[in-house]
Amino acid sequence: MEAVLLQVLAGLATGGIYASLALALVMIYQATHLVNFAQGEMAMFATYIAWSLVNAGVGYWPAFLLTVLIAFVLGVLIERVVIRPVENAPVLAVVVVFIGLLVILNSVAGWIFTYTIKSFPSPFPPALGIRYMSPHQVGALLVTLIVLALLYLFFRFTPLGLAMRAAAQNPVSSRLVGIRVGWMLALGWGLAAAVGAVAGMMVAPIVYLDPNMMSGILLYAFAAALLGGIDSPGGAVVGGLVVGVLENLLGAFVIGNELKLVVALVLIVGVLLVRPSGFFGSVQVSRV
Amino acid sequence: MKGRLFTIAALLTVALAFPALAQKKYDPGASDKEIKVGNTNPYSGPASAYGAIGKSIAAYFRMVNDRGGINGRKLNFISYDDGYSPPKTVEMARKLVEQDQVGTPSNTAIHKYMNAKKVPQLFVATGATKWNDAKSFPWTMGWQPNYQTEARIYARHILQTKPNAKIAVLYQNDDYGKDYLKGFEDGLGPQAQKMIVAKASYEVSEPTVDSQILQLKSSGADVFFNITTPKFAAQAIRAAYDSGWKPTHYLNNVSNSVGSVLKPAGIEKAVGIITSAYVKDPTDKRWANDPGMKAWRDFMAKYNPDGDTSDPFNVYGYTVAATLEQVLKQCGDTLTRENVMKQAASLKRFRIDTLLPGITISTGPSDYAPIEAMQLERFNGHEFELFGEVISNEQ
Amino acid sequence: MSKKLVTVTILLIVLACVLPLVLTNYRTFQATLVLVYAIALLGLNILTGYNGQISLGHGAFYAIGAYAAAMLMDQAGMPYWATIPIAGAVCLVIGFLFGLPALRLEGLYLALATFALAVSMPPILKAHFLEKWTGGVQGIVIVKPDPPAWLAAAGVKLSADQWLYYFVLAIAIVLFIAGWNLISGRVGRALVAIRDHHTAAEAMGINSAIYKSLAFGVSAMYTGIAGALGAIAVQFVAPDSFTVFLSITFLVGIVVGGLASLSGALHGALFIQFVPNIADELSKAAPWAVFGVFLIGFVYLMPTGVAGALRALTRRRSSGKLLHPKEALP
């Protein structure tokens, strides 16, 4: 029984990782109705920025805030410079631009920072640890939940959050009420990049920082985001946790490690067949 | 030797799963005084970390050329990105042989083909056992001690020190992991079934191996054999320690770097880890003033300034390149495929200062495993302490 | 098919036939890979370009085709040519069956399901209970076919690379013609109608379920045949050749080449075969960065793919006007 509990808790910890990146995916989906395949690499890159700052002697929390800010600006810049010119291109062409971004960021990170793994500091005091979870795992989960709460408040209660949702849903009508849709998209990118940066800084102490840190995680985050409903931040977090726990239990007790991901994915797709909009998503037409 | 071009391909497909080879070819048609060395290496994709090996080999050859080359010939190093993908490796290998006229590289994908074409492939950068098979593949030679040899050394040590051990194994689910596992099981002999109480595999795409460690821990094992690449090794060391599991921990040589594995894992969590070594760890304080490593550091500063001096791959590439340099020197002016292969197979107690004391490189017509000796070492919280003899494994 | 198009096509085929006679064996081998990728991309284009179903998982069908060929040759001792139709048939069935549940999924969710398929393929190929047949993590090495004896008897001397090229070329021509027939006929119109006006298509009595599953099956069949040919050309299959990156590469190929365009498959194949090599030549330090820049550059310059750009070019030349897609009637 203890073995099960341990696996569940470990699953929650890794699930928290998936959840944090899934949140960034949901963010950008809410703002642009696109799934950004480069999201993981953007988060990885931001984490390297944080790592450089910490190494340069900046304290953890100042470095954290600075990184979130830099990531936000970089996200806005990427939208303005890279994505803007393909605004009217077919959806799949935009997806290909995302893939281009992914390989560029991955490669440039390897070039600048090399492929050797780097340890990344954790800001959480030992007191945060519980019996089966390290302080950082608990702290990272809490941070994910805080980010989720902030996003919820932002989208639900601020005019800007409302305008961003509107711009993604119906750009034409949004312009008619005076919303600067272009800036909303850029803002969405900025916020997603900032959320991604937080995810990266929470993930890095667990999996170690290297240019491929996020490539595996992106896959799980994608599944988690869709399982929860791609337009629902809360769903993304629940989806992430479900995927993490499910995978651990399958691997440890049901079918072994070799095929646990396969079975987990089959189960997820099975759920989606029954509930095509995910657990918490609203029913609506989606684009990739 | 005027009026002749010697092209040599040292194809070091540097990857655990798709290993590398070096080889050469005699081409009587050309009239230049250079030796071409070809190589394919992943510079992009999921295994880009191995790119450091190709880059440090290139840097080493720049250094050789600055010194005047080998027997008056400059080395021309041609290296292509294989993206860690078999189809791309095949394509790039053929490009080297057929287009750049350097010879043929190889990996699993073209292992048979290369031998059929009688193109020497030297110093495949992997420990997969199949690269040391002189009889079936006389044109292919590995370099480092192969995985099975290493695993047998650990097995023997366990049998000697802890005959009643209950062993748990964590391994990467690919041919690198399986090769180690096989060597380990062979080494334990008939006891293997009984002694190994738990095995868990992981895929490189998995974010963590925490779940696997918990599985292994709950098996009640008191010995842990850790067959993982650096990132997962660091995770496993930390997770085992954090979960309160205190087995005797054997860590494969692939991940025994102090700076890039043990430190990230947490030095205090790595105390007592047993591993084996044949090259010097650039991050180990023991070698801070070692002349061999000093020479390597000077080399890094001058020829490979972008390289990471904590990355063992850079020592690896340097040492492989030095071995190839020696082979080419021995060839003198007879740079034919046959002679290159012959010379590669007649290295006698050749020493490079980046190898551990007591480790030498020897080959023979039926001995295609250049480095066969390793020494066990244990981490004391500050550095690795070598213990026992240099173990020279005769299979 | 316009007269001009026929001329161009015939010219292309003639050129393709002459190619290996002037190229080195290595270049011929590369050209073979281009043809293989073109077939795979044509398959994906039928599904994604013409029918609007996004697949992030066609690498899986490519893998199934490749393994079908490799296992049949390696274990059943079957001649290489006999494995091609079997690989195609296997993928047709699997693709059709996969297409049935996928009917319920739209857009992103279909993308996830196919993505899951791609991600699952390497672990399944490695699985220990299949190791006997798949060779596990080591994969299967197969022997490159020699030109048939009757050719030599007839006095035609071809290298193994040249022979394989012609073999693949013949299959590619057959598949492209079949694809053209499919696309320009009733089925093709139905597929496009389903893509553009789903409800209207249903109202017109098009059974979209059948057509969509069929598109999946045919698409998988093409890609599976390409996989089999690719395995024979490379002489090796291993689980890690077929990661999700392969699927993404295919998607990149059809977008860069041109969606919903037969010639786009060829343009895309040239891109995914050669542009990574160019990137590697330009920078050892960060080849992917160069590749990414190329990728984005292509999309900027030709948002509708190479085929779309060529179409626009010829149209402009013939009519003197350039239509802006943006200004199309709402």
Added chain:
Amino acid sequence: MTALLEVADLRASYGATRVLHGIEFSLGERSITAVLGANGAGKTTTLRALCGMVRTEGEIRFAGQRIAGRRTEDIARLGIAHVPDGRGTFLYLTTEENLRLGAYARKDKRAVARDVERMYAYFPRLKERRRQQAGTLSGGEQQMLAVSRALMLAPKLLLLDEPSFGLAPLVVRELFGILRAINAESGVSMLLVEQNAAMALELADHACVIETGRVVIAGTAAELKRDDGVRRAYLGY
């Protein structure tokens, strides 16, 4: 009459197809102008052109400023609200969120809150549905929401594209009544594109008829009602 909006030689095209060939009209403050015309005559395009939703040539002056060629969102911020063809409702947002979005460009929070209540007073049914997703509203309710959303901008000019489309006659009557009241109360000018010419002419004080991209008749509503051609073509008697 002071002209709030003056349009001269307005041309617009979709791709190669020119739809407007030089529209000309003006609209006074506090007035309601109806635009009549057959399908495809260019009525909707005229509204879109005013809002910068299609590429245009020619002259548009609004409250003394040239607005031709400006971006839609900037034109909206100048005080032109548009109830577009198809209503443009944010279907996945709630009724109240739709209203709040309408006032997005306004900074005066208190006045916005007051205006929300004012809209609920005009359309009590919206108040009942305030927390409901707009997509779940009936056609008539959605049209009310669209008009309210546009009014939330506190515009000087309201463009209405076939507000009666798809609504039951009773609902249309109610809606038009409220439009008249709003015009009288707050003085917002309206430009009304309508198929239902009889009702439009009843509501409007001025009107014009567009045929194939040109204004063919313009005048007061009363004048147009008397015009034989208009009567035959659009009023049906």
